[in-house]
Amino acid sequence: MHLSQNALDIKSLNLILMVVISLVFGVSPDWTESSNEACISKMTLRNFRSILSWELKNLSIVPTHYSLSYTVMSRDEDMKTVADCTNIKRSFCDLTGVWEDIHEIYLTLVEGFRGNMLLVNCTRPFMPAMDISFEPPEFEIVGFTDHINVLVKFPLVTEEGLQFDLSLIIEEESEGIVKKHEPKIKENTSGDITYVIDKLIPNTNYCVSVYLDSKDQDTVIKSPVKCTFLHPGQESEASESAKIGGIIILFLMAAFLTSTIVILKRIGYICLRNNFPKALNFHNFSVWIPKLPPCEAMDLVEVISINRKKKVWDYSYDDESDSDNETSPRTSGVGYTMHGLTGRPLSQASASSATSVESQSTDPDSSDQPDLPEAHAELPVIPAHSPWQLEHISEPYERRESPLQDPFSEDSSSTEQSGDRIIFNVDLNSVLMRVPNDDDNNDNDSDNSEEDPLMLLSLPEETVDPEDPHTMESSLLLASGEGTQPTCPSSSSECVWPEDAPSDKSDAVESDADFGDGYVMR
Amino acid sequence: MCTKPDMIPKCLWLIVLVGLCITGNLSLDCNLLNVHLRRVTLQNLRLLSSMSNSFPRECLKENKDFELPQEILSHTQTVKRGLREAFYEVSIQAFHIFSQYTFEPTWKLKHLNQIQMGLDKQLEYLEQCLQEEENENADVKEAAMKYSGAQGPQVHNLELRRYFNKMHNFLKEKKYSHCAWDIVQVEIRRCIYYFYQFTALLRRK
Numbered sequence A: 001m002h003l004s005q006n007a008l009d010i011k012s013l014n015l016i017l018m019v020v021i022s023l024v025f026g027v028s029p030d031w032t033e034s035s036n037e038a039c040i041s042k043m044t045l046r047n048f049r050s051i052l053s054w055e056l057k058n059l060s061i062v063p064t065h066y067s068l069s070y071t072v073m074s075r076d077e078d079m080k081t082v083a084d085c086t087n088i089k090r091s092f093c094d095l096t097g098v099w100e101d102i103h104e105i106y107l108t109l110v111e112g113f114r115g116n117m118l119l120v121n122c123t124r125p126f127m128p129a130m131d132i133s134f135e136p137p138e139f140e141i142v143g144f145t146d147h148i149n150v151l152v153k154f155p156l157v158t159e160e161g162l163q164f165d166l167s168l169i170i171e172e173e174s175e176g177i178v179k180k181h182e183p184k185i186k187e188n189t190s191g192d193i194t195y196v197i198d199k200l201i202p203n204t205n206y207c208v209s210v211y212l213d214s215k216d217q218d219t220v221i222k223s224p225v226k227c228t229f230l231h232p233g234q235e236s237e238a239s240e241s242a243k244i245g246g247i248i249i250l251f252l253m254a255a256f257l258t259s260t261i262v263i264l265k266r267i268g269y270i271c272l273r274n275n276f277p278k279a280l281n282f283h284n285f286s287v288w289i290p291k292l293p294p295c296e297a298m299d300l301v302e303v304i305s306i307n308r309k310k311k312v313w314d315y316s317y318d319d320e321s322d323s324d325n326e327t328s329p330r331t332s333g334v335g336y337t338m339h340g341l342t343g344r345p346l347s348q349a350s351a352s353s354a355t356s357v358e359s360q361s362t363d364p365d366s367s368d369q370p371d372l373p374e375a376h377a378e379l380p381v382i383p384a385h386s387p388w389q390l391e392h393i394s395e396p397y398e399r400r401e402s403p404l405q406d407p408f409s410e411d412s413s414s415t416e417q418s419g420d421r422i423i424f425n426v427d428l429n430s431v432l433m434r435v436p437n438d439d440d441n442n443d444n445d446s447d448n449s450e451e452d453p454l455m456l457l458s459l460p461e462e463t464v465d466p467e468d469p470h471t472m473e474s475s476l477l478l479a480s481g482e483g484t485q486p487t488c489p490s491s492s493s494e495c496v497w498p499e500d501a502p503s504d505k506s507d508a509v510e511s512d513a514d515f516g517d518g519y520v521m522r
Numbered sequence B: 001m002c003t004k005p006d007m008i009p010k011c012l013w014l015i016v017l018v019g020l021c022i023t024g025n026l027s028l029d030c031n032l033l034n035v036h037l038r039r040v041t042l043q044n045l046r047l048l049s050s051m052s053n054s055f056p057r058e059c060l061k062e063n064k065d066f067e068l069p070q071e072i073l074s075h076t077q078t079v080k081r082g083l084r085e086a087f088y089e090v091s092i093q094a095f096h097i098f099s100q101y102t103f104e105p106t107w108k109l110k111h112l113n114q115i116q117m118g119l120d121k122q123l124e125y126l127e128q129c130l131q132e133e134e135n136e137n138a139d140v141k142e143a144a145m146k147y148s149g150a151q152g153p154q155v156h157n158l159e160l161r162r163y164f165n166k167m168h169n170f171l172k173e174k175k176y177s178h179c180a181w182d183i184v185q186v187e188i189r190r191c192i193y194y195f196y197q198f199t200a201l202l203r204r205k
Helices: A002-025 A237-267 A438-443 A446-451 B005-026 B030-051 B057-062 B071-076 B080-098 B106-136 B138-147 B153-173 B178-204
Strands: A039-046 A049-056 A065-072 A080-088 A092-094 A106-114 A117-126 A132-134 A139-143 A148-152 A166-174 A177-181 A193-197 A204-214 A226-230 A299-306 A353-360 A388-390 A432-434 A454-456
Touching: A039 A106, A039 A117, A049 A106, A049 A117, A080 A092, A117 B057, A132 A204, A139 A204, A139 A226, A148 A166, A148 A204, A166 A193, B030 B106, B030 B178, B057 B178, B080 B106, B080 B153, B080 B178, B153 B178
Parallel strands: A039 A132, A299 A353
Antiparallel strands: A039 A049, A049 A092, A065 A080, A065 A106, A106 A117, A139 A148, A148 A193, A166 A177, A166 A204, A204 A226, A432 A454
16 A cells, blocks of 8 residues: 555656656747748848748749838838839849848738739748848868868858847767857958867768857758768878979979079070180180380470560661571561471480470561561470470470471571571460471471461460560460460560570571461460 | 665655755746746747738738837846846736737647746746845845936836737727737737847846
8 A cells, every 4th residue: 555655656756747847947839830821931041141032832823923022010111112022033032231120020021923913922020030040151171180171151241231140150070979169250250261170089980060050049050961081190181282282393393493404504504615716715815905006206395485685677678687697487467477396306215305495586676577566485396296295394494405496497507406496586476386297397398387286375465565675575385284384574584594595596597487377366 | 667665765866856956946046047037038939920920911001009118228228127127017918918819720829828838937037036136135226216316117117018008908999800919919029029138138247
């Protein structure tokens, strides 16, 4: 009796226990829906786009096209048609960007037409926050020795629309054991994401599936399972393929470099060959220094200022005059007295030989044009065969020997080689000096003087008083590389050279040389 | 299993554990109760969704805006107790409305009974939490009510009652027609979901 009573008590306790447990843990009721609607509508999130689709229950008569409209239940508004889903042949409609609030209840109306005849209409209230189902995204897996890379594809740009609080769940299943992984995804994440399932056991088969989970929904849609076998001892496939690829690339690079070097060598771009022809062999070739042409003989010219008394013509035509030994110089139409000088250096080899030039002021009496003031000056004597160098004359004056000749001098004996002085009358206002050519100097031909290079000499503007016979004027004309030389003042006393003034020298040493038309007027 | 004499002590231990579990469940902390509250509320919402998966087009013309007092939540969301009290008022009012439903078909009645059971659970969890808070913060609450000058939960409850009275009157006016019931079901679902979102605040605080 006690045992049966105890059994009953125990049974009743078991029953109570089961009821309590069922009450505590809850039993999900049967949510199967029963509706008398002509179609079944559902809303899904596919690639993060809100898609409303419908399916007809009765397929006896199929509409040719559909139209979708909706309204908000909490507002007293008329039905609104969806522009992109009017008279469509497909049985779904993209409502991305049409519905904005997921917490509102939208009443949808799907009308099916065949021609102009309405065949079917379905109405369904939708609360996107609870009534939408989330389709899983596409994904790929790559298995390695001890881990799996899961690549989940997400759209690059997510249009603004219904915002859901979703979580990506990656399920890993192996030998009946299921593990869930929840990668953290930021709100503004776009594009594909890669998740690594690590710490896996090699030589084991793993299956992976993904789905989107919402905290407001119990039901989820899982993706098809993808499985991979993790082979043991196998380095990651990617690393192996990377190694092989690297080796191949290195080999190709080495082959490319080798072929490039061989080609360049054959072309001769590198490692030039040394078997040049003898004519191009410059190894033992000594540096050839072209022989410079011999320097032209140069002589230094010193201009000697000699003060002479101005000779005033007394209008006498005596045949004998004191200073008639000198020939009257030729005058040009403009009143200049032309003198020509020739000379030759003392030594051809000596380029620095200097020649001194003496000039004596002409006797004023012997001038052809006494009305013109004449200046007594010296002219530098230019050797015939070499460019002249006019040297700065510094005191004391140093007379040098110079075989200078006045080409216009008739008295060649007084000029040629006999001494180193040439006496001539010079108009200091315009002093022109002409360097005779070598050929001309050799020939001592005055006609060639016009071909001689000219040397313009600057003279101070000195005036000579023709009335004053004692007016002496001397100017020192020098032109050299160092510059012009100071001229002697008009006062003769200061320019008296220590050497004997060749005043006794006649002024006859005047050339009748014709300088030609090559004068530069000052 | 428990029929053998040597197994009786073990079964008793199991029953005791279950009993403790039940009693412990009744005295759970409010934070844990919020978890249960949220779960039960979600189930009720799914039931309501299944009940209103179809809506006749002709009923659309009878649709009405009952003006859910959403501004209540803007004041009460910072006060946990006010939120619980408002949710308690919504639950009990919805329970009273659904208790008047007597329509066919059977599957709808079955769903409606389950909804009522769920609402009862909600009320139970809310009562426990409110009782605990009332015992712990009795003095603080009195002082806050006296000196803050802010509207108490009683005012908010009056607004909620006014909101549900509109639905009561609408049903009476439409003579408890199918369209009126469908419209009221959708509105109650929307209201419960609105409070369901703020249960997350109860869990965090």
